[in-house]
Amino acid sequence: MTGETKNADLLVKAETLTEALPYLQRYAGKTFVVKYGGHAMGDPALAQDFASDIVLLKAVGINPVVVHGGGPQIGAMLKKVGVESEFVDGLRVTDKETAKVAEMVLSGAINKELVGWINSAGGRAVGISGKDGGFVQASKLRRTQKDPDSNIERIIDLGFVGEPKQVDRSVIDTISNADMIPVVAPIAMGEDGHSYNINADTMAGAVASALGASRLFLLTDVAGVLDKQGALVTDLDPKTVKALQDDGTITGGMIPKLETCVDAVNGGVDAAVILDGRVPHAMLIEMFTDKGAGTLVRK
Numbered sequence: 001m002t003g004e005t006k007n008a009d010l011l012v013k014a015e016t017l018t019e020a021l022p023y024l025q026r027y028a029g030k031t032f033v034v035k036y037g038g039h040a041m042g043d044p045a046l047a048q049d050f051a052s053d054i055v056l057l058k059a060v061g062i063n064p065v066v067v068h069g070g071g072p073q074i075g076a077m078l079k080k081v082g083v084e085s086e087f088v089d090g091l092r093v094t095d096k097e098t099a100k101v102a103e104m105v106l107s108g109a110i111n112k113e114l115v116g117w118i119n120s121a122g123g124r125a126v127g128i129s130g131k132d133g134g135f136v137q138a139s140k141l142r143r144t145q146k147d148p149d150s151n152i153e154r155i156i157d158l159g160f161v162g163e164p165k166q167v168d169r170s171v172i173d174t175i176s177n178a179d180m181i182p183v184v185a186p187i188a189m190g191e192d193g194h195s196y197n198i199n200a201d202t203m204a205g206a207v208a209s210a211l212g213a214s215r216l217f218l219l220t221d222v223a224g225v226l227d228k229q230g231a232l233v234t235d236l237d238p239k240t241v242k243a244l245q246d247d248g249t250i251t252g253g254m255i256p257k258l259e260t261c262v263d264a265v266n267g268g269v270d271a272a273v274i275l276d277g278r279v280p281h282a283m284l285i286e287m288f289t290d291k292g293a294g295t296l297v298r299k
Contacts, residue, residue: 020288027287028061030214031176033269035204036114037069038221038277049280050219051117054181056284058123063176066118066125067184067207069200070110074102088143088156094197099160102197103129106185115183125181128171130164130188130203131195135171138162138188138196162188162196164206172211205260209267215287216264218257219277224295225254236297238262261297271298 036050057064071092078085078101086093094102111127118125130136141163143156175182186203190196201218208216225233228249236244241258244250250258254274261272275282275294285293 023288024060027214029063031063031065031208031211032057032215032217032287033065033067033204033208033211033213034217034219034283035067035069035200036219036277037071037200038219041068041070041110042072043278046278046280047114047117048121050277050283051114051121051123053281053283054118055121055123058179058181065172065176065182065184065207065211065213066114067186067200067204068106068110068114069186070102070106073110074105077101077105088158091141091143091158091161091199092197093157094159094161096160099195099197103187103195106197107131107187111183111185118181118183123181124179125183126175127183127185128175129185130198133168133171134189135168135184136164136188136198136203136206137166138190138198139165140190140192140196160194160196162190162198163202164188164198167206167210169210172207199256201257201260205264205267205269205272208264208269208272212268213264214270216261216269216272217283217286218260218272218274219282220257220274221276221278222254222274223276224274225250225258233295236295237299238266238297241297258297265297265299271296273297 041047054064054066075085078098081101083097083101107129115125115127128135130138139162141158141161143158172182184207186198186200188196188198205216223232225236227233241262245255257274261274264272273286273294273296275286279293282293
């Protein structure tokens with residue numbers, strides 16, 4: 001590398017830091033809740049990048065809270081032990097045996113692996129689930145489905161699938177104030193004493209609302225919301241989300257993600273962002289540059 005090339009590279013790095021400065025000042029002391037999932041979880045290089053990004057956020061004075069999923073890993077383990085999976089509207093029907101496997105995979109293998117990645121990157125991560133310290137209380141998730149013949153709504157029993165009913169933020173505050181990074185598995189206890197598996201997006205949205213987070217990030221396997229021409233939609237508000245859903249622009253798995261974003265901003269989160277977790281450092285690009293990298297939802 002010549003001296004000129006080296007100086008040019010250093011100048012680019014300096015300009016990047018200068019560009020990031022106002023954003024660093026704006027978000028110092030704020031809370032970011034990050035849902036980590038999708039295929040990025042299975043890629044060691046992306047996992048290392050993600051862990052480094054989380055440690056960087058903590059180092060510059062932001063309080064990151066990680067909520068992780070693990071659907072593919074749960075499916076793989078269920079297959080290994082010979083348990084068939086059934087899905088209704090994208091949610092896994094969870095009987096007692098499936099619930100045990102889900103908790104083992106989420107609170108055990110995945111949670112501790114992610115804690116390990118963050119600690120290896122220089123952070124101090126603590127793995128918990130919604131059960132720890134009474135952090136999240138769950139209620140059984142109710143779903144209805146129309147019978148195609150009679151058009152009558154019927155109740156679908158998803159088993160031990162829950163949704164957050166109550167969140168005690170003091171658990172997260174205690175960890176964050178001790179200069180540690182909470183890593184949350186989406187498992188919680190119900191009033192009936194049973195463990196419930198909660199969709200990770202839903203869990204992250206509820207935690208973000210309870211914390212009054214500045215940002216909710218949903219890392220997924222797509223670039224964000226795309227319009228009918230395939231171009232990225234960078235900014236949305238709840239009214240526009242509804243319009244795009246009505247005209248068929250937003251379909252499939254993007255619907256519940258955007259519902260989570262809308263619920264979060266209506267619940268007090270400044271903004272929610274859907275990002276492609278397969279892009280290295282997508283979260284930093286979104287937050288600390290003028291370019292942005294995903295779809296942002298705010299009031």
